[in-house]
Amino acid sequence: MPLPDLMMVRSVLPWLDIAGIGVFAISGALAAARRELTIVTFVFFAAVTGTGGGTLRDLLIGAPVFWIHDNRALAICLLAALAVWVTPRRIWSDQAILWFDGIGLAAYAVFGSWKALAYGVPPLGAAMMGVITACMGGVIRDVLAGEPSILLRPELYVTVAALTAGLFVLLMLLGAPLLPAAGLAALAGFALRALAIVRGIHLPGYRG
Amino acid sequence: MPLPDLMMVRSVLPWLDIAGIGVFAISGALAAARRELTIVTFVFFAAVTGTGGGTLRDLLIGAPVFWIHDNRALAICLLAALAVWVTPRRIWSDQAILWFDGIGLAAYAVFGSWKALAYGVPPLGAAMMGVITACMGGVIRDVLAGEPSILLRPELYVTVAALTAGLFVLLMLLGAPLLPAAGLAALAGFALRALAIVRGIHLPGYRG
Amino acid sequence: MPLPDLMMVRSVLPWLDIAGIGVFAISGALAAARRELTIVTFVFFAAVTGTGGGTLRDLLIGAPVFWIHDNRALAICLLAALAVWVTPRRIWSDQAILWFDGIGLAAYAVFGSWKALAYGVPPLGAAMMGVITACMGGVIRDVLAGEPSILLRPELYVTVAALTAGLFVLLMLLGAPLLPAAGLAALAGFALRALAIVRGIHLPGYRG
Numbered sequence: 001m002p003l004p005d006l007m008m009v010r011s012v013l014p015w016l017d018i019a020g021i022g023v024f025a026i027s028g029a030l031a032a033a034r035r036e037l038t039i040v041t042f043v044f045f046a047a048v049t050g051t052g053g054g055t056l057r058d059l060l061i062g063a064p065v066f067w068i069h070d071n072r073a074l075a076i077c078l079l080a081a082l083a084v085w086v087t088p089r090r091i092w093s094d095q096a097i098l099w100f101d102g103i104g105l106a107a108y109a110v111f112g113s114w115k116a117l118a119y120g121v122p123p124l125g126a127a128m129m130g131v132i133t134a135c136m137g138g139v140i141r142d143v144l145a146g147e148p149s150i151l152l153r154p155e156l157y158v159t160v161a162a163l164t165a166g167l168f169v170l171l172m173l174l175g176a177p178l179l180p181a182a183g184l185a186a187l188a189g190f191a192l193r194a195l196a197i198v199r200g201i202h203l204p205g206y207r208g
Numbered sequence: 209m210p211l212p213d214l215m216m217v218r219s220v221l222p223w224l225d226i227a228g229i230g231v232f233a234i235s236g237a238l239a240a241a242r243r244e245l246t247i248v249t250f251v252f253f254a255a256v257t258g259t260g261g262g263t264l265r266d267l268l269i270g271a272p273v274f275w276i277h278d279n280r281a282l283a284i285c286l287l288a289a290l291a292v293w294v295t296p297r298r299i300w301s302d303q304a305i306l307w308f309d310g311i312g313l314a315a316y317a318v319f320g321s322w323k324a325l326a327y328g329v330p331p332l333g334a335a336m337m338g339v340i341t342a343c344m345g346g347v348i349r350d351v352l353a354g355e356p357s358i359l360l361r362p363e364l365y366v367t368v369a370a371l372t373a374g375l376f377v378l379l380m381l382l383g384a385p386l387l388p389a390a391g392l393a394a395l396a397g398f399a400l401r402a403l404a405i406v407r408g409i410h411l412p413g414y415r416g
Numbered sequence: 417m418p419l420p421d422l423m424m425v426r427s428v429l430p431w432l433d434i435a436g437i438g439v440f441a442i443s444g445a446l447a448a449a450r451r452e453l454t455i456v457t458f459v460f461f462a463a464v465t466g467t468g469g470g471t472l473r474d475l476l477i478g479a480p481v482f483w484i485h486d487n488r489a490l491a492i493c494l495l496a497a498l499a500v501w502v503t504p505r506r507i508w509s510d511q512a513i514l515w516f517d518g519i520g521l522a523a524y525a526v527f528g529s530w531k532a533l534a535y536g537v538p539p540l541g542a543a544m545m546g547v548i549t550a551c552m553g554g555v556i557r558d559v560l561a562g563e564p565s566i567l568l569r570p571e572l573y574v575t576v577a578a579l580t581a582g583l584f585v586l587l588m589l590l591g592a593p594l595l596p597a598a599g600l601a602a603l604a605g606f607a608l609r610a611l612a613i614v615r616g617i618h619l620p621g622y623r624g
Binding site: 044071143146 | 475476477478532536537538540541544545547548551555559564565567568573574575578618619620621622623
């Protein structure tokens, strides 16, 4: 298996990381908007939601937490909060949080698995890392906002993260080149989540 | 004080760790079952609940997070989720979460203190580590499931973790051999929690 | 910029750290009191609330978690819990949690930024560290107690943390001596939070 080297993760595909940070940050700011909070609270929600999943990932795999020594992540969160703040609410439909969360979910499921592989985490753990970190941004946002966790929504969510991360790790195991594998897995994941949001598709629930 | 060496923790008494992971994982899957979630969400709840307390412990004491480089923990969580999924609900009484949580509480209170001692944490901190990590699995599960935290139930819970961890650390300080000390503390802790569940015994609450 | 050296942080101004631990611990014990919990649960809430913000800070900046190898922090939490337990409730007005939380907010916003600077975190990250760790003690307490997060209260809260941490980091950047800078920022922050509690002053909320 060709382990993605960390330099490449940082230089070739930073957009997945930025996408994850930015869209989760927007979803956090939208949660603050729904509760009519202030601009400072917008920034706080954007920063915690945008960086939460990646922070947990870095703590778990023993990497330096990515935003501590690099101001760009916080700058993205600041811009995301301002963007939501200065625009009228009607631009952001009720489902906007879901859509931005969905992009973040797909992006982080791939990027989280990838960084874990780059740190030498074995495949199963790396896939799980993609899942946990992709889902935790939204969970942290919902806990802070006092809303029911997105995990409890009926349509596919954790499943999307699991399939996305699993597909990416599998492609890497099979020797696929990094860039197409990452793009394919992220797009497939987002498409599945989009179907879940639009059509409400879901796995059967436990009926006992 | 004879510090338990890490090799012994890993080889002689892995059952405490496995018991903690497995029963917390089952309690997490049961929380998912109560909300009629899907098989993937079962696995996610099982994994986060089963590994949550130990993950926090490892982060706090600066140990590598135990399940990142060892697939066995995740495999146990997967099996626990499948076990709950394939069995009819009537097998799992309403109190089943409480009982599995209780076993996990006792097992993790001992194992958490033990691993902390093995990493050179002083006695008071080690006991606190047992308490926090034993309680946090259930707290994480309840927060994810949107249920009132188990900490707020009237009967003995944190107290059981504190007495279990305290008894184990005290026995180690007194020079007791590892295996009997661990077994005695875990059994005493589980017995006390069982009494608390069955008889509802509790300390007096604050009345101001 | 004269970086505060870690020795000085530890020796000259330990009172900010102790204040943060102690008053957050009291606010945690008061949350337990409001729910008429037991003495052991008081101690648990006091310990988790008192050490939560600083624990997150240390994990994020890669410092050893401060209370693991030093029993004083846990001892302060124990004393705080006992102090609340043995006193009648009428001493603690309904707003007491807010006031103790406010002192903790100001103290931790300064101390958190300071420790981050001492660990080489750049200014923006250090200020953010002050904000997140100052706010997270209260957030953890509210999540554990099942109450709406203090972040969602209408009057200034995150804003106070941001201004306090920002003022302190700015003063350090301008070359101000450590002790006056810390004292000034903490007092200004507490004064602002006091105004927010008493007068309910707040920034305008998002109206879309």
